[in-house]
Amino acid sequence: MVVPLNRQELMDLAKNVTGKLLLRQEIPLSAFHFTQAVEQKFIRAVPSFTKKHFTLQCNRCGNNEKRLMAQYPCSICNKTHSYCRKCIAMGRVSECTMLYEWSGPVPEWKIHADPCTWKGTLTEAQQKAADRIASAVVNKEKELLSWAVCGAGKTEMLFPAITIALKQGKRICLATPRADVVRELQPRIQQAFSDVTVQALYGGSKDKKGTAQLILATTHQLLRFKQAFDVMIIDEIDAFPFHAEPSLSFAAERAIKLDSTTIYLTATPRKQQLKRIRNNLLPHIFVPRRFHSYPLPVPQMKQVSQLKSQLKKKELPPSFLKWLLIRKHPQRQILVFVPTVSLADHLSVPLTDLLISYDIITSKQQASTVHASDGDREEKVQSFRDRDLFMLLTTTILERGVTFPSVDVIILDAGHHVFDQAAIVQIAGRAGRSTDDPFGDVLLFHDGKTEAMVEAVESIRKMNKRGGFA
Amino acid sequence: MHCLWCDEEIIPSVNWGNLLLPSRPASLCEKCESELEQIEGDRCRKCSRKTAEVVCRDCQWWESQKRNVLAGNYSVYTYNAFMREIIAKWKYRGDYILRNVFAEVFTEGYYQAFGKKKDAIIIPIPLSENRLKERGFNQAEALAAFLPNQSKSLLARIDSEKQSKKSRKQRITRKNPFTLKETLNKPAILVDDIYTTGTTIRHAAELLKQNGCPEVYSYTLIRG
Numbered sequence: 001m002v003v004p005l006n007r008q009e010l011m012d013l014a015k016n017v018t019g020k021l022l023l024r025q026e027i028p029l030s031a032f033h034f035t036q037a038v039e040q041k042f043i044r045a046v047p048s049f050t051k052k053h054f055t056l057q058c059n060r061c062g063n064n065e066k067r068l069m070a071q072y073p074c075s076i077c078n079k080t081h082s083y084c085r086k087c088i089a090m091g092r093v094s095e096c097t098m099l100y101e102w103s104g105p106v107p108e109w110k111i112h113a114d115p116c117t118w119k120g121t122l123t124e125a126q127q128k129a130a131d132r133i134a135s136a137v138v139n140k141e142k143e144l145l146s147w148a149v150c151g152a153g154k155t156e157m158l159f160p161a162i163t164i165a166l167k168q169g170k171r172i173c174l175a176t177p178r179a180d181v182v183r184e185l186q187p188r189i190q191q192a193f194s195d196v197t198v199q200a201l202y203g204g205s206k207d208k209k210g211t212a213q214l215i216l217a218t219t220h221q222l223l224r225f226k227q228a229f230d231v232m233i234i235d236e237i238d239a240f241p242f243h244a245e246p247s248l249s250f251a252a253e254r255a256i257k258l259d260s261t262t263i264y265l266t267a268t269p270r271k272q273q274l275k276r277i278r279n280n281l282l283p284h285i286f287v288p289r290r291f292h293s294y295p296l297p298v299p300q301m302k303q304v305s306q307l308k309s310q311l312k313k314k315e316l317p318p319s320f321l322k323w324l325l326i327r328k329h330p331q332r333q334i335l336v337f338v339p340t341v342s343l344a345d346h347l348s349v350p351l352t353d354l355l356i357s358y359d360i361i362t363s364k365q366q367a368s369t370v371h372a373s374d375g376d377r378e379e380k381v382q383s384f385r386d387r388d389l390f391m392l393l394t395t396t397i398l399e400r401g402v403t404f405p406s407v408d409v410i411i412l413d414a415g416h417h418v419f420d421q422a423a424i425v426q427i428a429g430r431a432g433r434s435t436d437d438p439f440g441d442v443l444l445f446h447d448g449k450t451e452a453m454v455e456a457v458e459s460i461r462k463m464n465k466r467g468g469f470a
Numbered sequence: 471m472h473c474l475w476c477d478e479e480i481i482p483s484v485n486w487g488n489l490l491l492p493s494r495p496a497s498l499c500e501k502c503e504s505e506l507e508q509i510e511g512d513r514c515r516k517c518s519r520k521t522a523e524v525v526c527r528d529c530q531w532w533e534s535q536k537r538n539v540l541a542g543n544y545s546v547y548t549y550n551a552f553m554r555e556i557i558a559k560w561k562y563r564g565d566y567i568l569r570n571v572f573a574e575v576f577t578e579g580y581y582q583a584f585g586k587k588k589d590a591i592i593i594p595i596p597l598s599e600n601r602l603k604e605r606g607f608n609q610a611e612a613l614a615a616f617l618p619n620q621s622k623s624l625l626a627r628i629d630s631e632k633q634s635k636k637s638r639k640q641r642i643t644r645k646n647p648f649t650l651k652e653t654l655n656k657p658a659i660l661v662d663d664i665y666t667t668g669t670t671i672r673h674a675a676e677l678l679k680q681n682g683c684p685e686v687y688s689y690t691l692i693r694g
């Protein structure tokens with residue numbers, strides 16, 4: 001004899017499943033309870049594909065590209081089914097599986113009387129933006145872009161808006177394209193709202209349930225949600241993969257409720273957002289000053305002829321050495337960006353040797369290399385932050401979302417196409433991020449100026465000008 | 471064409487050879503292809519393991535066990551980290567189309583090892599009912615479909631425990647999970663994705679031999 005779910009179990013289930021779009025195996029119910037929940041209309045089945053002009057669209061990730069749809073002979077139905085390859089890492093969506101959503105009583109989220117435990121104060125510029133964001137949430141405005149320069153302290157600017165939303169019993173998601181950023185944000189947000197359950201979702205996170213009122217997630221994880229959030233904050237909308245991946249904006253769009261507010265955060269808006277701003281289609285607030293009220297460091301370009309072949313031969317440019325020996329703040333750590341993983345591995349040893357031979361570092365342990373698939377990535381970044389490492393050689397994975405108090409920043413082969421305008425602005429924004437050392441050198445070594453470099457320098461100058469620096 | 475693994479576009483280089491005789495489009499890009507490791511050079515005559523010995527220790531042990539039911543195993547790939555990832559996505563995530571990655575090498579290897587056995591019957595190792603329901607397809611059948619000989623599903627599987635979750639000892643000492651649906655009086659070639667300890671294959675071979683099959687070989691994609 002199987003016992004039907006009691007009230008408490010049903011409420012737990014509601015919190016677990018509401019606002020989501022799930023495969024059968026993602027719903028923690030036995031076959032009996034599941035059938036019962038469907039019969040009682042607590043759970044509703046949704047087809048997994050939509051046919052559109054001879055193409056199929058996956059209803060979970062929105063993929064309709066033919067090459068990312070494949071077929072398999074299903075031995076359950078003895079038929080050939082299409083399935084979506086794009087989101088297969090989250091479980092296969094095929095023509096013979098259904099997606100399920102909650103259609104039972106909607107669970108209420110807690111109304112918090114005074115959720116914010118953050119004791120800091122905002123600068124004038126931050127406060128202005130924070131008020132604007134909070135009012136967008138209160139007035140249920142559809143969208144707002146917060147354009148704050150690198151190092152403006154944009155996370156803190158969100159606290160008033162999150163506080164108000166929690167006071168109104170709303171459900172909030174703070175999404176960002178990068179898992180590193182989620183990991184960095186989680187303790188900060190949890191500290192600022194210490195009595196609120198905060199869950200962090202990213203590939204590899206322990207808690208994957210996504211049942212909290214305040215959720216931090218990679219934009220990828222939004223693929224499991226449907227009409228879940230009253231407030232959606234998307235950090236770094238211009239970052240890869242969000243801006244390059246249509247399925248992610250599809251997911252973000254679906255994850256919000258009908259009368260919700262979406263806040264976009266960026267330091268480097270892309271052309272499409274700038275165009276919408278110009279045409280008055282996207283309301284925005286601009287924060288031109290860093291929290292410490294010093295201007296953004298402007299990159300210097302250094303041309304080196306034959307740079308690419310020199311780097312290939314493991315030779316570092318003479319102008320780099322010259323800068324290294326005469327730089328004004330030799331106590332600053334050095335952060336070196338290169339375009340590819342292979343170049344990073346290639347230059348790791350010669351760069352370390354160079355630093356040792358000029359007594360800039362004393363041992364090999366003070367220099368390291370990091371890239372996306374590096375297992376020790378988090379530890380290396382942390383030891384750079386703790387100043388155990390003096391020099392860190394990295395690919396673009398550290399271009400944004402990370403803060404080191406006092407660094408000089410170098411890009412080798414800045415003309416490479418991975419360094420687009422946004423990337424260069426972001427990389428330059430790694431320098432001078434603390435009140436104690438608000439400056440930093442940013443050097444772009446290249447063997448031919450690119451439009452991206454020129455535009456990046458121009459836009460940094462322009463932002464400084466808007467911030468009141470001549 | 472895009473690479474089935476990393477989705478990079480594959481731009482085939484044109485030379486005199488393929489200008490006149492267009493080759494089949496590759497399913498992996500060069501970089502991914504190079505990460506797969508085919509078994510080359512010295513290998514165990516009985517089980518295809520890469521070794522300098524003629525017959526490896528494992529096979530010597532099997533011979534001493536008087537369970538010498540398998541005439542020989544042949545495999546084409548080693549089980550390196552990249553292969554592990556592909557197999558996980560193909561088998562466990564159910565990305566069926568990834569089998570195309572192996573099509574060419576798997577067929578070629580078959581002709582090399584079993585080309586002369588024209589009358590042999592191919593028997594894919596079955597999955598248990600539960601496992602099949604979960605995955606939607608049987609990877610061994612998917613591989614067997616590449617091969618030229620007639621393929622028959624003569625076996626059924628009872629248990630549902632995953633082999634990959636067990637220790638070597640647990641694997642070797644457990645009971646035979648297969649039952650025979652029909653007897654066979656021709657040589658048989660068992661097909662599966664991975665040969666690890668060889669226990670699964672030998673259980674199937676034992677059953678076939680006890681019921682009158684004259685000779686049992688196995689052909690597996692990977693020697694683990």
